[in-house]
Amino acid sequence: MNPSILQGTRKHLIHQLVFFDEQYSLFFDQYVRDYGREKQMVDDCIQRYKQTLEQLLAKDDSALYESLKAVALLGSSVRVLFEEDGFEESFTVVFPTDSDPDHNRISFLSPIGRQLLLTAPHNRIVLESPVGRQQVLVREISFTYMGGFSVQ
Template structure:
């Protein structure tokens, strides 16, 4: 089934807003979220943000149907990922969001959080290892849905 014109327009506008956010608000974003990090960790996040913006540009170049198919195959900011824990068979859903929109009670996790960073760019059915304080968890992303839920905040 093809996406509706309004869904396509809203998704494209959202991606453009994300690109503008990282372009125009990066100094404030850096000051708020990255300035206290060690150099190596900050460099990894900056590299991830560059990769992320490149991915958005690539997505914006796609035809509508191809764009919506791709949204099911990669975790982005605004994606909801169903994660299956291999050890105990538990399944959980996370929505990856900006730090200002995180809400652990609603499973909205910042793309800067440890799990958020590990989920960003994940693809379905490819094993992942979550590094958590208690050790390592083997997981598989079962399904990805683009489910953007928030607005933009500069703070």
Template structure:
């Protein structure tokens, strides 16, 4: 990753940190159920995400690039396998405002998105979907080169 690419990516990730720092209450109001447990669960996820972003953005360019290929963030493209039928798909995690099913751009708040967020290569995760649970294997992670849709 070139220095200018690293700077742009770092700036985008810092933008996510600032967004969640400044907008967490309104984000929670909009996207969490009024049930206290749901709101607390989402707040904890965002706090864990913020800690990971702080860690990733504090790294030098080489380590930043390594992190962006190993941990799933908002703006990451994630290649996963559905082992039950050996189907392989790639999805990009995005903020809810920027989903695009035709481009496999999914909300990080969707059942699959929540299960993948903060995951790593070689993870096996169980997704709790509305039609039942299923398992996926994370095969590859890349931060999207053009993650303009990663920020609201």
């Protein structure tokens, strides 16, 4: 990977970490309606995500580059194989403000987004969505998204 692109990616991941450190309560109030089970689920997800970012950012550039293909982050494109029918589809996991279902950009707070965040290639997971449960194989992960994010 081009060193300047990797530097931009590192900077983007740092901004994500800073965002969750500084804007967490604002973000949480905006997007989490249920302060019971959902609150705990989202909080656990974000805490695991922050820990993962801290571990990745501590790596040198070469190791960071390899990690971008090994774990689904906010901004990762995740290609999955639906095992029942052999159909493949890619989803990009994004912040809620950047979601666009028509272009398979899904919020990490959505049911599918939560299940894909922090997954790894070759993992088999059951995606639960409003239309049912489907077993998928994670085929490939690539960090593709360098856009911004904000609380609206």
